[in-house]
Amino acid sequence: MTETFDIAIVGAGITGCAIARQLARYDLSICVVEAANDISLGASKANGGLVHAGYDPAPGTVKAQVNARGCELYGTWAQELGFLFRRTGSMVLGFNSEDRAHLEQLRCNGHVNGVPELSIVGPDRIHELEPRASADATCALWCPSTGFVDPFEVAIAALENAVANGVTFMRSAPVEAIEVANQGAEAVRFTLTTPAGDVRCRYLINAAGNGAADISHMAGAEEFQMVWRQGNIVVLDKEPRTLMPLYPVPTPVSKGVIVTGTVHGNTVITATAAIREPGDTQTYAGDVNALLTGARKLVPDLDTRRVVRAFAGGRPVIKGTNEFFIGQSTVVPGLFQAVGIQSPGVASAPAIAEHMEQVMREAGVELRERADWNPIRRAPDDFDRAPLARKEELIESDPAWGQIVCRCETVPEAEIVAAIRRHPGAVSVEGVKRRCRAGMGRCQSGFCQSRVVAIMARELDCEPSEVLLEDAGSWLVEGPLKGVR
Ligand SMILES: Cc1cc2nc3c(=O)[nH]c(=O)nc-3n(C[C@H](O)[C@H](O)[C@H](O)COP(=O)(O)OP(=O)(O)OC[C@H]3O[C@@H](n4cnc5c(N)ncnc54)[C@H](O)[C@@H]3O)c2cc1C
Structure with missing residues (x-):
């Protein structure tokens, strides 16, 4: 069976679901094509759920832009889509003068990236903001806009809302081949072959996470080389009081081991970063130990015997860069790419969707608003x-x-x-x-x-x-x- 749509989005992770929700307001037929049998089974199910504020991406990058904007949009998205979101604020803890210089650098970055109300605070204020933060911390970057979500709840809510507005969700449909016809802008250009049936579309959006390089290759577009930057995470049992996210000073490739509360009152320690074989979701004893050690440095009284789960995921990283690639393919017109959506892909998702809409508009895709679009999703009873x-x-x-x-x-x-x-x-x-x-x-x-x-x-x-x-x-x-x- 072959179905024809204006737009096909490959991937029902948080990126594809957010884009589907963003575009559902327009008079377009849209299909989300997903290899797995459900939403959010890739990187979007195995991450820290932090809505990072956007002070650490390099200023001027697309990542910096969508991170800060995504964090800002989360309030509205949570309200409209009925998912849990807590904007608790966060601190990056510093323990010496070298750390303090790093914090100053982060504060400047954040200022340029448009992150509001950043300040450097001392020990008394640290203790006031998070009494469990290490008493050895001499300084911290206080960032009131940081928050956290359940990442799969966000993806599910976004796709439920998109589906309620007419988007089709095709599951268990791994795209195995893509045929590109060389015709005019208005024509159906792409045919996707999947075991669940073929999908024809005028525009194709690649939001396939760790599979995005394959999709681009199948379409004869950019040849991306991807790296699987694996991260282990541990979850601790619920605490009487939810912890504010506490970060160490970041390294060049990672935000380091972060301790955070969750929307359900658990504590999460996230995440290690190691280049591993694509698809590796094993947890490693060495990584888990590094998490527990790193966490105790930030929160010395953390009872690390209360671990209830450890898991791992892979960040889709474009080799040689930390940047996101979001835009129309320079090789295949009509193919729009969201590739290399590593961290902070969760925090950025609403803004990646907004950015993608803008890119498509500039590429001449006609976006006419529907009168009957409903942005509200009624959350299920909890x-x-x-x-x-x-x-x-x-x-x-x-x-x-x-x-x-x-x-x-x-x-x-x-x-x-x-x-x-x-x-x-x-x-x-x-x-x-x-x-x-x-x-x-x-x-x-x-x-x-x-x-x-x-x-x-x-x-x-x-x-x-x-x-x-x-x-x-x-x-x-x-x-x-x-x-x-
Ligand atoms: C350990 C770890 C911790 C992280 N912590 C955070 C955090 O705290 N905050 C934050 O902002 N970000 C975090 N991230 C990053 C974040 O998880 C990702 O950036 C985000 O989930 C990427 O979402 P995505 O939708 O682009 O990709 P994915 O969630 O991987 O979705 C891609 C989808 O495409 C599908 N697909 C692939 N190939 C095909 C195909 N051929 N046909 C059909 N479908 C296909 C896959 O099945 C998958 O469902 C973390 C990542 C990791 C690994």
Whole structure:
């Protein structure tokens, strides 16, 4: 089967989803083509979730521009799309005069990049802002605009909103070949071959993360050489008070080991940076130790025995540069590239989308606003966070709201069902987890996984043995589950 669209976006990571949401306001048919069976299975599922403010990219770069603007846009995006975002502010801690000189440099960079209200503060103010910050810190760069999100919640929310506005989501559709016809600007120029069917389009947007160089190559465009800059991350159990993000002085390629709270009250230590084989998502004992050591330097009383999870992801880096490549291909007109979206791709996503729109407009793509575009996504009910009166109302409406399946995160059956039934809905146990946190807590799904499998089998009308943990082939059980069918 072949379908034809004005625009095809390859990749449903945070970049592709943000671009889809940005362009959904125009009178265009758009398809997001994703290799995996769900949203956000690439770098966008394995990162620190920090909305960095934008003081460290080199001034004058595209990265500096979209980072600072992206951080600014997050307030509006969170409001319209109903995802959790906390703008807590952050500190880069310095421990000596050399660090202080670095902080001054960062402050100047930030000023040029348009980051608001940066200042250097001393020990008393450090303690006032974050009482758990190391007492050895003699100075810090205080940045009130830094925040954090759940990165997959942002991608899911953006694509849900795009789909509600008419965008098509094609999952399990790895692009295997691209044919480019040499015709006029108005013609259908690209044919993408995927196992789920072919997609024809006038304009192609490459937001394929670590697969972006392959997409560019398939289209006969720029030959990018990519590097997989791997990072390990650890998650600690919830704390009574959420920590403000604390950074060390950065290195030339990395922001260093950062300690931060999360929107759900956990603590995250993020991230190492090492060049590894493409696709390597293993965690390494050496990396995890480096994270714990680095974290204790910033927060000496951090109880690092409270780790509940360690994971790894790969930053898509263009070899030899730290810069993002966002623009129309200079080789293949009609192909728009978002390549090398390494860190801070999460922080920059709303602005990358805005920037891409501008690039397309300048390239002559006709963007006519639709009268019926709705920027608002109604977030699903979050039982754990709901006030008591709302909890009672939900249970009254359906007793499945009172059936708690995930005890660590207080996720009832009805919330899991809603995660499966949304558009686009979850098709795997991990997809459920990313949407409503069932299995995300301290027991890491030891208690609830079999119950989630049973609910999925019922909702998807399949056998438990067909239910996937994550992507194709990741079945969890061999036979029937006790008490199910
Ligand atoms: C350890 C680590 C920590 C990080 N921490 C932060 C942070 O705190 N803050 C921050 O701002 N950034 C952070 N980043 C960077 C951030 O995660 C990335 O910049 C961002 O997620 C990139 O998103 P993306 O959508 O461009 O790529 P991805 O999320 O990788 O999405 C690309 C998508 O394209 C799909 N795809 C690939 N090839 C094909 C194909 N042939 N056909 C169809 N689909 C295809 C993939 O399946 C994937 O879903 C971190 C990254 C790492 C690895």
